[in-house]
Amino acid sequence: MKRFRSSTGPKFTSSFTKAPSTQQCQKCLQYGHYTYECKGGRVYNARPTRTQQLHKPTKRIQVEVPEEFLSKKGLAAKILKEKEEERQRKKEEKDKKRNKKKRRRRQCIVFIFRIITRTKLEQEQQHQQSILQLVSFVAIVVQLALEIAFAHFSS
Numbered sequence: 590m591k592r593f594r595s596s597t598g599p600k601f602t603s604s605f606t607k608a609p610s611t612q613q614c615q616k617c618l619q620y621g622h623y624t625y626e627c628k629g630g631r632v633y634n635a636r637p638t639r640t641q642q643l644h645k646p647t648k649r650i651q652v653e654v655p656e657e658f659l660s661k662k663g664l665a666a667k668i669l670k671e672k673e674e675e676r677q678r679k680k681e682e683k684d685k686k687r688n689k690k691k692r693r694r695r696q697c698i699v700f701i702f703r704i705i706t707r708t709k710l711e712q713e714q715q716h717q718q719s720i721l722q723l724v725s726f727v728a729i730v731v732q733l734a735l736e737i738a739f740a741h742f743s744s
C-alpha cells in the first residue's frame with residue numbers, strides 16, 4: 590500500500606487499465622487515455638471570459654408558434670366563434686332532417702286525408718245515386734198507380 594500513496598493512478602493493477610476512446614485527458618485534452626497516463630504537454634484552451642460572454646448578445650430562441658396562437662387577443666373569441674359556427678351547422682342539419690320528416694309526415698297525412706275524403710265523396714255519390722234510384726222507383730210506382738187509377742176510372 591505504501592508505494593501507491595505518493596503517486597496518482599490505479600490502486601490495484603487490473604486487466605483493464607486501458608482508457609476508453611471517450612475518455613478525455615485533462616492535461617493535453619486528447620482522448621483515449623487517462624490523465625495519469627499522459628505523455629503530452631499541457632495545453633491552454635482559451636475560452637471567452639464571463640464578461641465577454643455577457644457582452645455578447647445572445648441569440649434569442651425562436652419557437653415555432655402556429656399562426657392562430659400569434660395573436661393572443663382574439664384567440665378565445667376565435668375558438669368560441671368556431672364552436673358557435675359548428676353548433677349552428679349541426680342545428681341546420683338537424684332542422685333539415687326534421688323538415689324532411691315533417692314533410693314526409695305531411696304528405697302521408699294528405700294522402701290519408703285524400704283517401705278518406707274520396708271514400709266519403711264516393712259514399713255521398715253512392716248515397717245520392719241510391720236516393721235517385723229510390724226517387725225514380727217511387728216515380729215509376731206513382732206513375733203505375735196513376736195509370737191504374739185512370740184505367741179504373743175510365744172503365
Ligand SMILES: [Zn+2]
Pocket residue numbers: 614615616617618619622623624626627628629
Ligand atoms: Zn494527455
